[in-house]
Amino acid sequence: MASLRKRNNKWEYRIRVKNKQTGEWGEHSKGGFVTKKEAALAAGKAEIEYEYFGFVENGKETIGHYLPAWFELYKRPSLAESTSELQWRVIEKNILPRWGNYSIKDIERNEYRKWLVELKKQYSEGTLRRIHSIFNSAMHDAVTEFKIIRENPLARTKVPTDKKELADRKLKFFTVTEMKAFLDAAKIKVKNSKYKDSNERYVLYSLLCSTGLRIGEALALEWKDIDFATKMLTVNKTVYYANNSKVATVSSTKTTSSERIIQIDDELIQLLKYHRINQNQMHLLYPASRPKDVNGKKLPLLFHNWSGTYWRANVIRDHFTDVCKRADVPLLSPHALRHSHAVHLLEAGASIKYVSSRLGHKTTKTTADTYLHITKKIEQDALDLYKNHLKNTK
Incomplete structure (x- = not known):
């Protein structure tokens, strides 16, 4: 049940949410509503969305909670089984160990870019593009589908490349x-x-x-x-x-x-x-x-x-x-x-x-x-x- 209160002529709601991954309870609040009714309606909508999606619109959700839930809800149903397994391995092996404890709102483009540069020492450009594509897609949906954050910090990030790999990416076929x-x-x-x-x-x-x-x-x-x-x-x-x-x-x-x-x-x-x-x-x-x-x-x-x-x-x-x-x-x-x-x-x-x-x-x-x-x-x-x-x- 949401609680409502008035602060500086504006209304705010608070709802209790349970992390479905850890079982821990926490609070989510949002203010700035002109009327009490607006705050109540927004609180009800937030509770419904949390129940359906498993996360709320404050950006505090961790990548470790958001990404697996996003993948199961938005990606796996539309992928062939082989592609689904490949993408999940990328999430499990590469993304979650590095970013799992970060809140979605705390992901910064510069830090992410440095991470890609480090990964370039271990992986081919193709693998790097796959990692970036999955993470970027998840963050894009955090903006457009779930309204967790206002802007995707990974947008317009370029995957590091070099001339040799550009040549290797050339379409290969037999005459x-x-x-x-x-x-x-x-x-x-x-x-x-x-x-x-x-x-x-x-x-x-x-x-x-x-x-x-x-x-x-x-x-x-x-x-x-x-x-x-x-x-x-x-x-x-x-x-x-x-x-x-x-x-x-x-x-x-x-x-x-x-x-x-x-x-x-x-x-x-x-x-x-x-x-x-x-x-x-x-x-x-x-x-x-x-x-x-x-x-x-x-x-x-x-x-x-x-x-x-x-x-x-x-x-x-x-x-x-x-x-x-x-x-x-x-x-x-x-x-x-x-x-x-x-x-x-x-x-x-x-x-x-x-x-x-x-x-x-x-x-x-x-x-x-x-x-x-x-x-x-x-x-x-x-x-x-x-x-x-x-x-x-x-």
Whole structure:
């Protein structure tokens, strides 16, 4: 129950609140109201908001209390399980140990900036950006959603960078020639390899080149996801190993928009049919590689390791690097095949909307921003064609 009192011709309310994390009781007060009724209404609103959100509008909430509550309420429900776990690890490992005991109102931009500079000695710019993005988003919501503070002290803070890392961040993809050389190298059977008769990884790389799937999406595919009659591929899940777990986690795709059905070409259809035959042959040669029972049902996977379960992405990355070396192409990662597919589609004249839908991006802006230099080049080429047309037309 709120208590009201008049101070210097203005009304003030006080409410008792219980820290849901520690169980301790405290008081929250706010003044400056012209009438007693205004103060009473504001007190009632504050009590309701505290009951719903778990914090109040005085900025005294600690980061240690606010951030976990914010994450559970505002972030986790909208994230894929793998992304959610990654972001929570960042909060738990990096943000809370340093800032957990600070009140939200006591976070200062200069101190925060110095912290980022210190972190730069331990982490890559990509990791630093992830840390900053999560913390900045939480503080932004403290202003706009919960009205705990008036201004986000982390806004407009720039993540420290250097020229080398700027170069490393450049979009990485294979040219058409490089991609063909890579696939040719992936097809070659490695001498003395135990499973040299398997075409599994070659088919995996071919599928990534032809569809632009994320590696986790491809490794989660089951045979039922392919409709050979209509030549359509359903993408609705991803696989990952959380915290170096020995058991794979299969979850929904990265975002709702990532769930999609895409068309695949005749060449890939034929390759997948051959792969299914080859996979069965390998099961006969190596019975231990047959798909295993998980929760009482078989795993009818397109791609699986020699124990009959999901591949780890890092194992595929290591093999990918070996193939790059054999092909004498840039040492990229499997994700480069996703970028390569998108770039080649755009260069071939596909629309941004089509590419965005095929990749499962949330908006076309995401696609346009990611492949900005490609779209600019295409626009310039189109403009040059237009100018030439005008010159040569009498």
